[in-house]
Amino acid sequence: MPEAHRCQSCPARGSRVCRVLTLMPDVAIGRESMIKRVPAGRMLVGQHNRTGWFGVIVSGVVKLTIGCEDGRQQIVGLQFPGDYMGCTGAAPSAVMAETATKVEICCFPQTYIEGLLGRNPALSRAVLDQAQSDLEAARRWMVVLGHCGALERVAALLLMFFRRLGPSARQHAVEADDLFELPLSRGELAEYLSLTIETVSRQIKVLKEMGAIDVVGRRGLRVLDPAPLVRLTGAEA
C-alpha cells in the first residue's frame, strides 16, 4: 500500500511525530515502516532490553510497568494511539512495555530513526515534545496517587479512559450507544492506582450507586454522567 494512503486513514496521523514524519521528503514510510500486529498481554519491551525498533501506536493500549523485587509490578503509564514507543535514549530502562489490548504499531528500525534524529531537528523536537508531555502526565498522576483517596483515584482513571477511548473520541460519531470497553482488567486498574482489587471493585460500585457510570460485563463501561467524576477529580479531598 502506498504510504500516502496508509497514513491518510491512520488514527495516529495527527500525532506530533507522525505529522513531522509524513512531511519529511526523504522518508518513504511505506518502505521503511512496518505495521506490527500484537495480541493482548504480550511483552513488547523487557526490563533493560533495548527494542531495536521505534514505533507509533496505531490502535490499542500499551501499559508501561516497573517490576518490584517482590514479584509484583506497578503500572507507571499508559500509551494510547499516536504515542510513540521504543526508547530513543541510550540508557537501558527499568520500564517494561506490555500490550494491554490487541495493538497495532507502525514500526521503524531503530538505526533508521537514530539517523533521522541526528539529521532532522524537527523530528527530534517532536520526540522531545512528546517526552515532555509524558513527563508532565506522569507528574500529574503522581499528584493523584499522592493526594487522592480510593474513590477519587478510580474516578480519575475512568474519566481518563472515557476521554481517550469513549464515544466522543471515536471515529464513527453515529454510534448512538456510549458503551465502550475498558482496556484494563480490575487487577490492572489496581496496579495502576496503587490499590487492591477489592478496593477498586468497591469504589466502582460506589460510582455506580451515585449514578455516574454503568458497568456491563467485565470490561464494558458507560458514563451516564461525567459531572460527578469531574467533581471528584477536580477537588482533591
Add this chain to the structure above:
Amino acid sequence: MPEAHRCQSCPARGSRVCRVLTLMPDVAIGRESMIKRVPAGRMLVGQHNRTGWFGVIVSGVVKLTIGCEDGRQQIVGLQFPGDYMGCTGAAPSAVMAETATKVEICCFPQTYIEGLLGRNPALSRAVLDQAQSDLEAARRWMVVLGHCGALERVAALLLMFFRRLGPSARQHAVEADDLFELPLSRGELAEYLSLTIETVSRQIKVLKEMGAIDVVGRRGLRVLDPAPLVRLTGAEA
C-alpha cells in the same frame, strides 16, 4: 570571565547538555549565558508561565511542584546541579519551579536556545536524553509512592539526598565529617513523600533508633550506616 574558565571549574560541566554546549564552536557561553543567583524559597517558574530563559543548575536544589485546588501543593520532582530548567516545550505546564535552597543557574535566553535546538541535533538529543531520564526517574518515584510504606519512603528519600549531596558527592574529599545539609524542610519532605509532617518525623526517629542515621539540628544529617536504608528501599514491603 572567559567562558573556558567558567565552565572548567563549574560543578555542572559533566552534564549532558553542558558537554554539548561547550563543544559547540559557535557558542560563546560567556557572552550568551548569565549566572543567575537566587535565594531559597523563590518562585522560578509560575503556573502556566513560560520562562523566557533556559538554564542549567550550577549549585543548589530546585523543587518542582503542582498546586492543588485546596491550596496545598505537592512536590513532583527535584532538580540538582547539572539538570536543566525551563521548559523547551511550547505547551504551558502546570508544574511550577521553586528554589529549595540558594541556587545558581547558568541561563540562556529562550530564543537563543530555541535557535540552537533547531540547528543542532546533538543539543536537542542531549535535552531529549535528559527529558527521558527525568521521565524514568518520575516513574520510579511513582513506584515508591505506590508500593512503599512510610518508613521505606523516608529511607528512599534520605538515601537519594545522601547520594547526590552527601560527602561522597562533594569536591573536597578531605572533609572528614560526613555531615551534610538537607535541602528540604520537614514539611517539604512530607509534600514530596505524600505523607504528613508528623509521620515523616516519626519515621526519621525510627531510622535514628535503628542506628542508620543521625540528625543534628533541623537540617543536618549524617548517614552512619547506609545498609539499612538500601535494604528498606530495595525490598519494597
Add this chain to the structure above:
DNA sequence: CGGACGGTTGAGTCGTGTCAATGACCGTGG
C-alpha cells in the same frame, strides 16, 4: 454442563491521618 478464572462482597486489623500539646531552634530586640 461444569470447571476455572476474575470479580464481588463481608468482617477484622493495621497504618497513617487528624487533632492537640509540648519542645527545640533561630531570628529579633532589649
Add this chain to the structure above:
DNA sequence: CCACGGTCATTGACACGACTCAACCGTCCG
C-alpha cells in the same frame, strides 16, 4: 550577651480508611 517570640519539629491519643483474609458469585471457556 541574654531574653523573647515565632516558626518549625517532635511526641502522644484517637479515628478512619484501605489492606488482609475469606467466602461467594458471575462470566466465560471447554
